[in-house]
Amino acid sequence: MTDEPGWEVDPDDDWGVAVVATVGRQLKLRREAVGMRAAEFGEAVGYGEDLVYKIEGGKRIPQPGYLDRADEVLGADGLLSAMKVDVARVRYPKKVRDLAKLEAQAVEIGVYVGLSIHGLLQTPEHARALFEARQPPYSEEEVERLVSARMARKSVFERSPAPPLSFVQEEAALWRRVGGTMVRRRQLEHLLEVAQLRNVTFQVMPTDTSAHPGVDGKIEVLKFADGTAVGRSDGAYNGRPTSDPKELRILELRYGIIRAQALTPGESLAFIEQVLGET
Structure with missing residues (x-):
């Protein structure tokens, strides 16, 4: 498993913080909707449980591959992958x-x-x-x-x-x-x-x-x-x-x-x- 699925969020970037928090919340809601625990989901997408919690808590910026894998595992029909556009706008300082x-x-x-x-x-x-x-x-x-x-x-x-x-x-x-x-x-x-x-x-x-x-x-x-x-x-x-x-x-x-x-x-x-x- 990899330990680096994204980057830390700049706390002074209000817009970036809001976007990453929204993405994390959507990921968590999707995971819970299918009844999957964080550890189980992390194993399915190839990341550690701690990193899953960080992304879902808006503390980490997910990389595009993470969102694609999450979309596939959670059967989101492209809705999670589509968030790559918003994430791409805030992944840099x-x-x-x-x-x-x-x-x-x-x-x-x-x-x-x-x-x-x-x-x-x-x-x-x-x-x-x-x-x-x-x-x-x-x-x-x-x-x-x-x-x-x-x-x-x-x-x-x-x-x-x-x-x-x-x-x-x-x-x-x-x-x-x-x-x-x-x-x-x-x-x-x-x-x-x-x-x-x-x-x-x-x-x-x-x-x-x-x-x-x-x-x-x-x-x-x-x-x-x-x-x-x-x-x-x-x-x-x-x-x-x-x-x-x-x-x-x-x-x-x-x-x-x-x-x-x-x-x-x-x-x-x-x-x-x-x-x-x-x-």
């Missing part, structure tokens, strides 16, 4: 869901990043190595949850029509030995693949360049179909997101200057290939 929602709606995204490779550009192995380096350390379960959430955001690359995506990446992050040689090589190869997509503009900011408006930290600007936009910068407005037109113009000005100082897309591809060759 709230702040990640909010960010993913904005990225999914944006018709244009521009990002400058310095200390690390942007989340939309990371491989699963690279992301896992970064999360495993955090202090105080995450549990293995939380690491897997965060990696899955970060990878889910990459669905932005699969949209049609594909939105224009612009990235300016500091050179230093490309040299950082995250996750060992093979993880690093795969990350660089992935950057080369993404950078050659027609809707992606990828530029490297050389370390030996002069000071630029991004030295205070990351800058992000997301534009939407209705003409609105949201921007954020570590070095402006206390790092909070802003949709104020005046503040957005300042962030766009800074991002424009950064792009002008960075290597061209062609030079950037050549630079990544050089780093890859020395890895």
